[in-house]
Amino acid sequence: MAPGVGDERGTVGLAVGRRGLGPARRRLLTLSEPANCREYVALHHRLRVDQADRLLDVACGSGLAIELARLRGATCAGIDASPRLIAVARDRSPDADLRVGDMHALPWADHTFDVATSFRGIWGTTPDALAEFHRVLVPGGRIGITVWGHIKASAGAWALAPFRLAAEPKVANQAAMVALGRPGVGEELLTRYGFVEVERVRIPFAWEFPDPETYARVLAATGPAYEAVQQVGEPAFLEAAIETARQHVREGLPLRAEIDLVGYLARTPQSVKESR
Numbered sequence: 001m002a003p004g005v006g007d008e009r010g011t012v013g014l015a016v017g018r019r020g021l022g023p024a025r026r027r028l029l030t031l032s033e034p035a036n037c038r039e040y041v042a043l044h045h046r047l048r049v050d051q052a053d054r055l056l057d058v059a060c061g062s063g064l065a066i067e068l069a070r071l072r073g074a075t076c077a078g079i080d081a082s083p084r085l086i087a088v089a090r091d092r093s094p095d096a097d098l099r100v101g102d103m104h105a106l107p108w109a110d111h112t113f114d115v116a117t118s119f120r121g122i123w124g125t126t127p128d129a130l131a132e133f134h135r136v137l138v139p140g141g142r143i144g145i146t147v148w149g150h151i152k153a154s155a156g157a158w159a160l161a162p163f164r165l166a167a168e169p170k171v172a173n174q175a176a177m178v179a180l181g182r183p184g185v186g187e188e189l190l191t192r193y194g195f196v197e198v199e200r201v202r203i204p205f206a207w208e209f210p211d212p213e214t215y216a217r218v219l220a221a222t223g224p225a226y227e228a229v230q231q232v233g234e235p236a237f238l239e240a241a242i243e244t245a246r247q248h249v250r251e252g253l254p255l256r257a258e259i260d261l262v263g264y265l266a267r268t269p270q271s272v273k274e275s276r
């Protein structure tokens with residue numbers, strides 16, 4: 001199933017030492033994470049993020065999206081549950097307001113931000129965080145979130161197949177967490193939390209790797225892989241991943257796995273009257 005679970009292993013896996021990132025996590029952040037730029041740039045573009053905006057990124061992880069929003073001139077803040085990922089985000093964006101904390105209790109006053117984003121940070125298991133997004137946004141403030149879409153129907157579904165080596169209850173839990181991408185579910189949720197003009201958009205997401213071995217090593221450092229590795233052991237996981245990827249090697253081109261990602265755009269009402 002899709003990368004990313006609601007704990008410190010996040011999108012980007014295990015191997016986090018007590019004092020910082022382990023080699024697997026560093027490899028993932030530098031070799032795989034840049035592929036997410038497609039997603040970040042597309043959503044910022046749809047939200048028309050610019051220098052007038054105070055932007056909050058929730059579950060910001062290592063802060064690459066924040067770095068890109070700063071390039072558009074926005075004044076940025078971010079929050080994540082992982083101190084180690086926030087340390088990376090601070091290293092990337094020293095002038096941003098970056099905090100360790102819980103998305104269900106945002107440590108900012110009401111109406112602080114013009115824009116709030118979350119990239120694969122809101123899950124079927126964390127919908128109540130949307131009340132906090134609403135609270136910290138100004139009236140008329142814009143929200144943009146991405147969630148996994150129809151993964152099984154994605155051209156690159158093969159790249160996530162090794163996660164199914166996890167124990168059956170873990171696989172079922174991963175499936176439940178991605179329910180927000182189903183047609184109508186995100187729209188209903190955002191409306192229920194008081195957002196208006198809810199729009200569903202397609203957001204690009206693609207992984208690229210030079211070869212099956214690199215793909216397998218990167219995949220092994222992700223959160224869902226942790227559960228699969230626990231079940232079958234790392235050598236068997238790597239072997240299965242390499243075998244899967246070999247079937248998708250293309251002469252003279254990188255391995256490429258496009259995964260369906262859904263974006264939701266909406267805004268808070270301008271007035272009490274509009275919210276009725």
Ligand SMILES: C[S@@+](CC[C@H](N)C(=O)[O-])C[C@H]1O[C@@H](n2cnc3c(N)ncnc32)[C@H](O)[C@@H]1O
Pocket residue numbers: 003004005006007008009010011012036058059060061062065079080081082085101102103104118119120121
């Ligand atoms: C799938 S990752 C996405 C990270 C980042 N948005 C990105 O684009 O790579 C999910 C993130 O949610 C964070 N997280 C999980 N539960 C959280 C919570 N209750 N409050 C804040 N962050 C949380 C994890 O630490 C992880 O960094």
